[in-house]
Amino acid sequence: MQKIAVANHKGGVGKTTTAVCLAAALIERERSVLLVDLDEQGSASEWLANQRERAGAELAAAILHGGSLADLVQETPCGVDLVATNELFHSFHVEAQSEPGAEQLLREAIRALPPRWDYLIFDCPPSLNIATVSALVASDYLLVPVETKFLSLRPLARIFQLFASVQRRLNPDLRLAGVLASKVRGGTRHCAEVVDRLRQRFGEAVFKTVIRDSIRVGEAPGHGKGVTLYDPGGLGATDFRALAGEFEERLAEEVPAKARLKKENPRRVAHG
Ligand SMILES: Nc1ncnc2c1ncn2[C@@H]1O[C@H](COP(=O)(O)OP(=O)(O)OP(=O)(O)O)[C@@H](O)[C@H]1O
Numbered sequence: 001m002q003k004i005a006v007a008n009h010k011g012g013v014g015k016t017t018t019a020v021c022l023a024a025a026l027i028e029r030e031r032s033v034l035l036v037d038l039d040e041q042g043s044a045s046e047w048l049a050n051q052r053e054r055a056g057a058e059l060a061a062a063i064l065h066g067g068s069l070a071d072l073v074q075e076t077p078c079g080v081d082l083v084a085t086n087e088l089f090h091s092f093h094v095e096a097q098s099e100p101g102a103e104q105l106l107r108e109a110i111r112a113l114p115p116r117w118d119y120l121i122f123d124c125p126p127s128l129n130i131a132t133v134s135a136l137v138a139s140d141y142l143l144v145p146v147e148t149k150f151l152s153l154r155p156l157a158r159i160f161q162l163f164a165s166v167q168r169r170l171n172p173d174l175r176l177a178g179v180l181a182s183k184v185r186g187g188t189r190h191c192a193e194v195v196d197r198l199r200q201r202f203g204e205a206v207f208k209t210v211i212r213d214s215i216r217v218g219e220a221p222g223h224g225k226g227v228t229l230y231d232p233g234g235l236g237a238t239d240f241r242a243l244a245g246e247f248e249e250r251l252a253e254e255v256p257a258k259a260r261l262k263k264e265n266p267r268r269v270a271h272g
């Protein structure tokens with residue numbers, strides 16, 4: 001099971017949209033996907049399933065007190081399995097403060113899951129808080145959606161600082177799946193320039209696929225489906241299908257290389 005944290009502390013950049021629509025597009029490719037909602041706003045949970053009143057408290061308890069995450073998995077109509085959350089997940093943040101090594105607990109909870117899924121995707125909150133750090137510690141890959149606006153560029157430094165610190169101190173196997181330009185308004189010079197700057201700064205780490213701004217993508221959350229199901233022939237579906245393909249290609253290249261490097265030279269992998 002490959003674990004992917006979708007994270008960027010800037011709000012409203014397309015994290016949840018990416019997490020849900022990528023998951024749904026992977027389902028269309030006949031992969032099995034578990035989405036774990038780590039944002040107490042519960043946006044992915046609300047998008048995909050009926051709200052369970054105690055979802056956030058149950059998730060916090062499972063992580064903090066060694067409960068079973070598997071018991072919290074619910075099937076959703078669009079085929080993505082979900083560990084839901086809501087505002088009660090705030091208790092995780094409060095209790096974690098007095099728990100030494102709390103950022104390791106999610107990884108332990110994930111390790112106890114049955115090997116039932118090809119991918120596990122974490123939808124992270126718009127903050128570099130303990131939930132985001134825990135997701136990076138528990139993941140194999142970080143995927144960073146970036147809204148294509150100039151003011152989105154500078155804040156990226158902080159998520160990449162966190163990525164480097166987690167890689168150095170807590171999770172040497174963490175890799176960058178990619179930087180994803182999201183909400184791209186076709187034909188605007190501003191968006192094209194921002195995408196260019198992303199490519200100058202992050203090179204090949206930027207996905208070739210960009211996610212265009214589309215009304216249907218914005219509407220999909222109200223219909224309980226990823227955009228590939230909600231509007232199968234539209235722009236959003238085309239973009240997320242392309243992303244799922246590119247994402248799987250990248251992982252297919254990266255995974256054997258990672259295993260080989262690890263075998264030959266564990267230090268080189270550990271310090272990236
Ligand atoms: N490609 C797109 N086209 C149109 N609307 C989009 C697109 N991507 C995201 N949106 C809309 O932008 C808003 C923010 O997106 P989303 O919730 O995915 O961001 P987020 O980074 O998860 O936000 P938060 O930081 O609050 O968790 C939502 O209303 C969503 O529907």
Ligand SMILES: [Mg+2]
Nearest residue numbers: 015016039043
């Ligand atoms: Mg979100």
